[in-house]
Amino acid sequence: MPELPEVETICRTLAPILVGSAFARAELVWPGCVGNGSAPDFEASLAGSICTGISRRGKYLLIALDHSRWLGVHLRMTGRLTMMDSGADRDRHLRAILHLQDGHELHFIDQRKFGRLTLAFGVDGLRHFLRRLGPEPAIDDAQSSDRHPGEADDSGSSGFENVPGPDFMTASSLASRFSGRRAPIKSLLLDQQSVAGLGNIYVDEALFRARIHPLRSGGSLAAHEIRNLYQAIRDALAQGIENRGTTLSDYRDALGGTGSNQTKLLVFRRNGKPCPVCGAEIIRLRVSARGTHVCPRCQVDPSEPSAPLRPPGVTGEG
DNA sequence: ATCCCTTCCTGAACGC
DNA sequence: TGCGTTCAGGAAGGGA
Numbered sequence: 001m002p003e004l005p006e007v008e009t010i011c012r013t014l015a016p017i018l019v020g021s022a023f024a025r026a027e028l029v030w031p032g033c034v035g036n037g038s039a040p041d042f043e044a045s046l047a048g049s050i051c052t053g054i055s056r057r058g059k060y061l062l063i064a065l066d067h068s069r070w071l072g073v074h075l076r077m078t079g080r081l082t083m084m085d086s087g088a089d090r091d092r093h094l095r096a097i098l099h100l101q102d103g104h105e106l107h108f109i110d111q112r113k114f115g116r117l118t119l120a121f122g123v124d125g126l127r128h129f130l131r132r133l134g135p136e137p138a139i140d141d142a143q144s145s146d147r148h149p150g151e152a153d154d155s156g157s158s159g160f161e162n163v164p165g166p167d168f169m170t171a172s173s174l175a176s177r178f179s180g181r182r183a184p185i186k187s188l189l190l191d192q193q194s195v196a197g198l199g200n201i202y203v204d205e206a207l208f209r210a211r212i213h214p215l216r217s218g219g220s221l222a223a224h225e226i227r228n229l230y231q232a233i234r235d236a237l238a239q240g241i242e243n244r245g246t247t248l249s250d251y252r253d254a255l256g257g258t259g260s261n262q263t264k265l266l267v268f269r270r271n272g273k274p275c276p277v278c279g280a281e282i283i284r285l286r287v288s289a290r291g292t293h294v295c296p297r298c299q300v301d302p303s304e305p306s307a308p309l310r311p312p313g314v315t316g317e318g
Numbered sequence: 319a320t321c322c323c324t325t326c327c328t329g330a331a332c333g334c
Numbered sequence: 335t336g337c338g339t340t341c342a343g344g345a346a347g348g349g350a
Contacts, residue, residue: 001343059344076344078328093328112327114344132345183321192345200343289323290343 002075003059004137004197005240006251006259010081011056014254017083017104018063022050027097029090033108035072035118045069045119046098053159057166058133058196062126064159070126072118073108078250079115082107111250123162134193135173136166139238169195171223171230178226181218185229187288188218195233201246201268204293205236208267213299214287220302239264267293 002010026046031039046065053064061081063071073081078093086103096117098106108117120129167173177194178185188194189203198206207214209232212225221229245251245259248269252258266276271284275295285292 074344077342110327111329112343114327181320187321190344291341 001077001199001201001248002079002245002251003199003202003240004056004139004237005202005243005261006245006253007056007059007061007075007197008139008241009245009259010075010254011054011061013257014061014081014083014106015054017254018051018100018106019054020051021104022101023047023065024099024101027099028095029097030095030113032113033095033110033115033117035074035116037119042117042119046071051159052157055158055160057130057136058192059199060130060133062160066159068122068162070120070129070159072120072126072129074116074118075110076112076114076116078112079108079110080250080252081254082109082252082256083254123164126163132192133166133196134177134191135169136196137198137233137237138168139234139241166196169230169233171227174230175223175226178218178221183218184215184287185212185218185221186214186290186292189233190288190290197237198233200290200292201248201265202233202236202240204268205266206232208232208293208295208299209236211298211300213301214285214292214294216302267295269293 023046026043028034028039028043034042049065049069051063052066055062055064059074061073063073065071075081084105084107086105088105088107091107091109093109093111094107095110095113096108100106108115118129120126174194178188181188186203186207189198189206190200204214206229210225210229212221212229240246240261243259243261243264244253244257246261246265247258248262267282270282271293273282274280275282275298278295278297280295280297282293283296285294
């Protein structure tokens with residue numbers, strides 16, 4: 001499941017080969033992977049295009065092309081983008097090949113066919129394409145060039161000069177999204193309008209780090225809890241980037257490399273194992289039709305009476 | 319407006 | 335062995 005750290009890693013591994021290269025043609029093995037317009041239009045638009053830059057917004061990879069066009073890639077569940085040499089073997093789930101003029105082939109592989117390649121035309125087209133995305137978590141990371149779409153850039157033509165930069169997540173932006181909401185906090189965090197880039201793995205990790213139970217309603221969070229959650233989101237994502245992503249099954253970077261963050265996860269898919277903080281057994285719930293992993297001791301279930309918080313010796317309601 | 323459900327899609331892991 | 339069922343889930347769209 002490529003989430004923000006995985007897409008960021010793909011972006012970084014793809015950039016050295018792709019930026020400055022020209023596309024020769026698109027070969028749509030499964031035309032359904034084109035997100036907008038017709039397959040022939042897609043092929044005609046891509047042929048001869050030059051990649052002028054590459055960036056990420058939420059879980060979208062944005063490949064800037066000349067003449068103010070962008071190729072937006074969303075990998076959804078099982079999508080992969082891999083740079084291959086000319087004539088490379090074809091995976092059985094290969095959906096498209098973007099042939100470069102230098103002979104490289106960018107393979108789009110996607111077992112479950114949820115991923116999409118979408119062309120955006122002009123800055124307005126790109127804004128429309130990204131219209132449902134909320135604020136971007138600004139991740140501090142030594143490797144990061146920290147260049148986001150629309151940010152000042154002295155390197156000439158990145159392809160993003162005229163693109164407005166994203167808003168950035170703050171504790172206040174989270175608070176205003178959660179205020180008055182009765183839905184579980186996990187559902188709100190999976191909504192890309194709250195924060196762009198979180199998915200099932202990093203939501204569970206962030207909620208555990210913040211000691212917040214996923215079934216707590218958004219509106220029930222106190223200000224200090226939202227501040228903790230804000231920092232926990234940043235920490236969980238930064239760790240994911242540092243470890244080049246979480247490879248539980250399908251995920252690979254653009255050079256075919258695996259990430260190592262799966263060995264650093266605190267709760268995700270660790271049900272039955274001890275909590276790294278208190279040793280209690282991690283349990284698995286379903287929230288928003290998603291497998292959800294919590295420490296029942298560190299993350300207090302809102303439906304449980306708060307007996308452990310009662311001072312020793314005090315019984316009853318008081 | 320908010321929330322929940324369904325749809326898309328394949329393959330692994332089940333149960334009988 | 336083989337068949338059918340369930341599960342995994344990101345995001346769009348629809349209904350309440």
